[in-house]
Amino acid sequence: MAEYVILFAGPMGAGKTTALRSLSEIEVVSTEAVNSDRSRNDKPTTTVALDYGEIDLDPDKVRLYGVPGQERFDFMWEILRDRAMGLIVLVNADAPEPERHVYEHLTAFAELANRGGVVVGVTRYDIQRTDIGDRIVATARAVVPDRVTPVFAVDARDQEQMRTLLLSLIADIETRQALAEATG
Ligand SMILES: Nc1nc2c(ncn2[C@@H]2O[C@H](COP(=O)(O)OP(=O)(O)OP(=O)(O)O)[C@@H](O)[C@H]2O)c(=O)[nH]1
Numbered sequence: 109m110a111e112y113v114i115l116f117a118g119p120m121g122a123g124k125t126t127a128l129r130s131l132s133e134i135e136v137v138s139t140e141a142v143n144s145d146r147s148r149n150d151k152p153t154t155t156v157a158l159d160y161g162e163i164d165l166d167p168d169k170v171r172l173y174g175v176p177g178q179e180r181f182d183f184m185w186e187i188l189r190d191r192a193m194g195l196i197v198l199v200n201a202d203a204p205e206p207e208r209h210v211y212e213h214l215t216a217f218a219e220l221a222n223r224g225g226v227v228v229g230v231t232r233y234d235i236q237r238t239d240i241g242d243r244i245v246a247t248a249r250a251v252v253p254d255r256v257t258p259v260f261a262v263d264a265r266d267q268e269q270m271r272t273l274l275l276s277l278i279a280d281i282e283t284r285q286a287l288a289e290a291t292g
């Protein structure tokens with residue numbers, strides 16, 4: 109049995125808290141506060157410290173952490189990123205230049221992205237069907253040049269879609285571990 113620590117990162121409103129709630133088998137521990145920056149994203153609350161959830165993917169246990177999208181809370185990121193083995197970057201398709209957020213978050217977690225596994229999920233695709241897949245793939249390749257980072261369109265509210273994203277990340281982590289062991 110392995111235990112995986114997975115981080116969800118991405119801009120405000122990308123769906124990190126929603127994704128954790130879709131996936132977690134325990135009630136998600138959230139630190140939501142009133143969103144004082146409605147000009148940036150018009151939703152009533154925002155995560156101020158972190159979200160925490162858990163899921164058993166028999167035989168493995170997965171701990172899920174959502175880091176806040178507002179940069180002023182970025183001290184939390186440093187504590188968590190050293191413990192993490194995988195990174196899920198969520199960006200919402202209805203933001204201006206979603207690939208810029210992919211760049212920023214992959215850069216902030218570059219060490220994790222190169223050491224562990226990484227996948228990108230593009231949310232709110234039903235709201236804004238933009239042709240951004242290629243740009244996001246190219247951006248990910250620029251930051252993590254040695255690997256092809258999987259990019260999925262996902263609805264953070266959909267448990268099955270989020271499970272597929274998480275399972276592909278864990279497969280990526282396991283592949284890397286197996287390769288590292290094989291090459292010493
Ligand atoms: N229509 C639609 N809505 C979505 C989709 N994915 C997520 N949402 C909604 O988008 C919003 C995302 O908000 P949160 O989950 O709070 O976003 P967050 O990333 O945790 O944001 P911060 O904590 O502020 O950084 C929620 O209202 C979700 O229900 C999608 O694919 N389609």
Ligand SMILES: [Mg+2]
Nearest residue numbers: 124125154155
């Ligand atoms: Mg949140």
